[in-house]
Amino acid sequence: MSAIPQSDHERRKQISVRGIAQVENVTNVKKTFNRHLHYTLVKDRNVATPRDYFFALAHTVRDHLVSRWIRTQQHYYENDPKRVYYLSLEYYMGRTLSNTMLNIGIQGACDEAMYQLGLDIEDLEDIEEDAGLGNGGLGRLAACFLDSMATLGLAAYGYGIRYEYGIFAQKIKNGDQVEEPDDWLRFGNPWEKARPEYMLPVNFYGRVECTGERAKWVDTQIVFAMPYDSPIPGFRNNVVNTMRLWSAKSPNSFNLRFFNDGDYIQAVCDRNLAENISRVLYPNDNFFEGKELRLKQEYFMVAATLQDIIRRFKSSKFGSRDPVRTSFETFPEKVSIQLNDTHPALAIPELMRILVDIEGLTWDKAWEISCKTCAYTNHTVLPEALERWPVHLLERILPRHLQIIFEINARHLEEVTKRFPGDIDRLRRMSLVEEEGEKRINMAHLAIVGAHAVNGVAKIHSDILKKDIFKDFYEMNPEKFQNKTNGITPRRWLALCNPGLADAIVDRIGESWLTHLDELKKLSSFINDRGFRRTIQTVKQENKMKLASYILKEYGITINTASMFDIQVKRIHEYKRQLLNCLHFITMYNRIKRNPSAPFVPRTVMIGGKAAPGYYMAKQIIRLICAVARVINNDPVVGDKLKIVYLENYRVTLAEKVIPAADLSQQISTAGTEASGTGNMKFMLNGALTCGTLDGANIEMREEMGPENIFIFGMTVEEVEELKRKGYNAWDYYNKNSELKQCIDQINSGFFNPHNPDQFKDVANVLLNHDRFYLLADYEDYIKCQERASDMYTNTEEWTKMAINNIASSGKFSSDRTISEYAREIWGVEPSWEKLPAPHEPKEEENSTEGKKNDKK
Numbered sequence: 001m002s003a004i005p006q007s008d009h010e011r012r013k014q015i016s017v018r019g020i021a022q023v024e025n026v027t028n029v030k031k032t033f034n035r036h037l038h039y040t041l042v043k044d045r046n047v048a049t050p051r052d053y054f055f056a057l058a059h060t061v062r063d064h065l066v067s068r069w070i071r072t073q074q075h076y077y078e079n080d081p082k083r084v085y086y087l088s089l090e091y092y093m094g095r096t097l098s099n100t101m102l103n104i105g106i107q108g109a110c111d112e113a114m115y116q117l118g119l120d121i122e123d124l125e126d127i128e129e130d131a132g133l134g135n136g137g138l139g140r141l142a143a144c145f146l147d148s149m150a151t152l153g154l155a156a157y158g159y160g161i162r163y164e165y166g167i168f169a170q171k172i173k174n175g176d177q178v179e180e181p182d183d184w185l186r187f188g189n190p191w192e193k194a195r196p197e198y199m200l201p202v203n204f205y206g207r208v209e210c211t212g213e214r215a216k217w218v219d220t221q222i223v224f225a226m227p228y229d230s231p232i233p234g235f236r237n238n239v240v241n242t243m244r245l246w247s248a249k250s251p252n253s254f255n256l257r258f259f260n261d262g263d264y265i266q267a268v269c270d271r272n273l274a275e276n277i278s279r280v281l282y283p284n285d286n287f288f289e290g291k292e293l294r295l296k297q298e299y300f301m302v303a304a305t306l307q308d309i310i311r312r313f314k315s316s317k318f319g320s321r322d323p324v325r326t327s328f329e330t331f332p333e334k335v336s337i338q339l340n341d342t343h344p345a346l347a348i349p350e351l352m353r354i355l356v357d358i359e360g361l362t363w364d365k366a367w368e369i370s371c372k373t374c375a376y377t378n379h380t381v382l383p384e385a386l387e388r389w390p391v392h393l394l395e396r397i398l399p400r401h402l403q404i405i406f407e408i409n410a411r412h413l414e415e416v417t418k419r420f421p422g423d424i425d426r427l428r429r430m431s432l433v434e435e436e437g438e439k440r441i442n443m444a445h446l447a448i449v450g451a452h453a454v455n456g457v458a459k460i461h462s463d464i465l466k467k468d469i470f471k472d473f474y475e476m477n478p479e480k481f482q483n484k485t486n487g488i489t490p491r492r493w494l495a496l497c498n499p500g501l502a503d504a505i506v507d508r509i510g511e512s513w514l515t516h517l518d519e520l521k522k523l524s525s526f527i528n529d530r531g532f533r534r535t536i537q538t539v540k541q542e543n544k545m546k547l548a549s550y551i552l553k554e555y556g557i558t559i560n561t562a563s564m565f566d567i568q569v570k571r572i573h574e575y576k577r578q579l580l581n582c583l584h585f586i587t588m589y590n591r592i593k594r595n596p597s598a599p600f601v602p603r604t605v606m607i608g609g610k611a612a613p614g615y616y617m618a619k620q621i622i623r624l625i626c627a628v629a630r631v632i633n634n635d636p637v638v639g640d641k642l643k644i645v646y647l648e649n650y651r652v653t654l655a656e657k658v659i660p661a662a663d664l665s666q667q668i669s670t671a672g673t674e675a676s677g678t679g680n681m682k683f684m685l686n687g688a689l690t691c692g693t694l695d696g697a698n699i700e701m702r703e704e705m706g707p708e709n710i711f712i713f714g715m716t717v718e719e720v721e722e723l724k725r726k727g728y729n730a731w732d733y734y735n736k737n738s739e740l741k742q743c744i745d746q747i748n749s750g751f752f753n754p755h756n757p758d759q760f761k762d763v764a765n766v767l768l769n770h771d772r773f774y775l776l777a778d779y780e781d782y783i784k785c786q787e788r789a790s791d792m793y794t795n796t797e798e799w800t801k802m803a804i805n806n807i808a809s810s811g812k813f814s815s816d817r818t819i820s821e822y823a824r825e826i827w828g829v830e831p832s833w834e835k836l837p838a839p840h841e842p843k844e845e846e847n848s849t850e851g852k853k854n855d856k857k
């Protein structure tokens with residue numbers, strides 16, 4: 001580990017959001033740290049490794065959560081508020097240590113304590129593995145929501161799967177993506193607590209016996225679900241909620257038949273088979289792959305979670321003495337279940353199965369309860385992303401659920417017939433069962449029919465749901481359809497990742513924005529304050545220099561920190577149009593080559609993101625970007641005017657390093673394809689300007705900041721629709737624009753890879769003949785828009801004003817706002833800024849939140 005840079009420590013000490021390091025707290029942290037090093041890690045300082053120090057610190061910080069965690073759960077038990085259950089197959093949490101210290105206000109104390117022990121806290125933080133149990137936006141949204149639900153004092157639980165392997169680590173080797181398994185639990189996870197005493201059985205396969213009234217699912221194979229709990233601290237309110245992730249565990253009886261055959265060793269070895277269910281996260285973003293193991297994962301999570309929910313409902317302090325309660329009449333008043341996409345949509349037939357087959361309710365009563373309890377969030381309109389499970393798979397693995405789905409469908413189609421008599425085509429369109437080709441269950445249709453609320457994740461996306469893909473359902477039940485524009489937590493995405501900016505803001509307007517992000521509006525009055533602009537510029541420059549040294553260290557590339565940092569980081573997908581970005585920097589390169597002495601606003605273009613391992617075109621896009629980068633970066637004519645950097649292994653932790661250093665954010669999906677985007681919001685909050693299309697939340701960002709503060713280009717959704725109707729011919733654009741033609745010809749002819757000139761022919765072919773995302777139609781406007789951005793960048797003061805306007809108008813995009821809307825408009829619970837009382841032990845941090853209290857709403 002490097003020597004402690006005194007200046008870094010001194011600088012961090014000045015940052016007030018990190019919490020004041022009181023002597024008493026520092027002494028206590030040191031004591032606890034040393035105790036953990038000794039008793040938990042079983043090391044002394046002669047043999048301790050940096051990782052031992054990280055674990056000792058993590059355990060020290062964890063200790064501060066324990067009393068709050070227990071007391072929060074006691075509080076819920078005593079007061080029995082309505083519980084909110086967030087069901088998600090993904091939680092993209094990233095690191096926990098620094099976030100926990102921030103939320104409980106002990107960053108300063110821990111930093112000082114480590115310093116006094118001769119350790120640099122940033123080195124220790126860097127040892128923590130990301131919890132990468134997500135692919136991209138959907139999983140990160142779930143993580144931001146947990147933070148906001150705890151901060152808003154909701155009695156909320158996140159339920160999911162404890163994948164042994166999260167999203168793969170991406171290596172770029174010779175310009176090619178190579179995947180490595182993410183063995184994130186290798187050194188142990190200090191934040192989780194296994195709860196073997198709450199292990200639950202989950203059934204698969206078998207058959208349905210119909211004896212009299214009740215159906216019985218018999219001859220099933222059992223897999224156990226072992227819960228692991230992680231604490232979710234709210235921001236300085238003494239609330240600690242629970243994220244409960246399930247791990248698959250073989251029952252002791254598993255494959256006992258082998259044992260009877262005498263093959264004991266085989267029987268024990270085969271226990272692994274059942275435990276494969278929670279082995280690995282499927283690495284697809286916005287893509288449905290109908291694999292049996294994935295279906296098992298989805299049901300495994302849902303079945304374990306629903307048993308847990310019902311156990312908690314039945315064991316409620318009030319419920320246990322209340323016969324009405326146990327009759328489930330009050331279930332929807334006490335329980336809300338939010339489905340994060342259709343991935344957990346089997347919760348609907350599973351709840352019906354429990355209520356009808358096990359609890360003995362009538363179908364009608366059970367259906368009423370189930371609908372009132374469940375709500376569904378849609379995250380995409382891309383047809384390849386919608387889950388449609390083959391009937392034969394469900395029949396084999398979940399035979400009773402298939403029957404229940406058929407019954408739901410029969411009754412649903414009866415309703416449709418009543419409302420729209422004689423409309424046969426509508427019946428076909430609205431059926432949960434798709435009959436064309438292989439019979440499949442449309443999970444979105446199931447989720448809509450079985451939920452009392454259906455929401456999209458940005459205004460435009462929610463409108464498209466109503467007008468387009470779920471039009472029939474909207475006409476039948478308009479009252480179900482809502483919008484909940486996504487948000488991000490300002491704690492991680494500003495206070496934690498950009499402490500310099502956070503502190504500059506605190507200096508001017510105080511700390512209230514941390515929980516009331518709208519307060520950032522107050523920064524508008526400093527736009528004409530030269531001193532403030534200077535501070536904003538300095539912070540950005542420092543962040544850029546920090547990223548530049550990271551890029552030099554990691555990739556050996558020197559970048560010009562005076563150049564514009566132009567960044568596109570997100571999963572690689574054709575609809576996100578990284579290729580359009582690529583066409584732009586090829587165009588810039590060609591212009592430099594054509595006229596090397598012409599003025600040019602220097603740029604460093606950075607692109608990062610993982611391609612799904614089976615997504616050929618996404619991997620080609622990475623190859624092309626790297627090939628073009630090699631040519632541009634090694635051309636002496638280009639010099640430091642233009643550099644292209646591929647950011648390897650983009651993940652939450654890298655996002656935290658990259659976003660604070662961005663000048664320009666690329667959000668360039670084809671209008672109508674990106675449901676919301678949340679990356680766009682992170683950049684805005686960190687004072688980057690956006691170059692983007694009128695898609696997803698970009699539209700609402702523009703509304704908030706005013707069109708003069710954002711670089712918008714390209715077709716609107718309506719114009720895309722119009723083009724689709726007229727018929728898109730890429731060749732028209734190719735033939736009309738000589739610069740575009742040159743780019744495509746270079747890609748096609750092997751200009752960027754003379755050793756393998758045919759390598760990118762297929763890319764050119766897609767662009768010209770099979771492009772579903774109309775890149776060439778937006779090319780010219782994109783180039784012009786980028787020119788406007790370049791021009792503006794030369795005017796540092798105007799640029800800075802725009803950046804401040806961006807920050808000042810990002811209040812809407814706090815996930816606290818999003819969650820408040822879910823709470824009031826879907827879950828029927830009221831957010832509260834009230835604090836729970838601070839625990840009396842440990843007493844170290846009691847005064848760390850400095851009297852700023854309870855602006856009770």
Ligand SMILES: *Cc1c(COP(=O)(O)O)cnc(C)c1O
Pocket residue numbers: 135136137140569570571650651652653655676677678679680682
């Ligand atoms: C926010 C985030 C995303 C989502 O980015 P989009 O640009 O909205 O697709 C994906 N990955 C990581 C690591 C993130 O932090």
